[in-house]
Amino acid sequence: MANKQPARSVKEIEADISATRGRLARTVDELTYRVSPDTLKANAVASLKGKANEVTYDADGNLRYDTLAVVLGGVAAVAITLGGMRRIFNRG
Numbered sequence: 001m002a003n004k005q006p007a008r009s010v011k012e013i014e015a016d017i018s019a020t021r022g023r024l025a026r027t028v029d030e031l032t033y034r035v036s037p038d039t040l041k042a043n044a045v046a047s048l049k050g051k052a053n054e055v056t057y058d059a060d061g062n063l064r065y066d067t068l069a070v071v072l073g074g075v076a077a078v079a080i081t082l083g084g085m086r087r088i089f090n091r092g
Contacts, residue, residue, distance in 0.1 A: 033039055055067050 058064055
């Protein structure tokens with residue numbers, strides 16, 4: 001089986017290597033940016049803000065009181081539970 005590719009010059013090979021090196025450097029830089037703690041934190045905060053706005057406001061921009069009541073009820077339940085546990089465990 002003969003190699004059917006035309007022979008390449010040294011300059012063509014070096015140019016290909018240089019182009020590949022440049023693409024690899026850009027890829028590594030992009031991956032470094034994507035996994036940096038600041039980027040991860042910013043993406044998480046933006047995602048949570050979007051979800052919170054989606055849950056608490058309707059399509060017209062009005063506050064959804066039913067969802068707000070559920071959230072506040074949950075916060076109150078957690079506070080009461082923690083207060084009761086503190087009372088039980090700190091008797092002494």
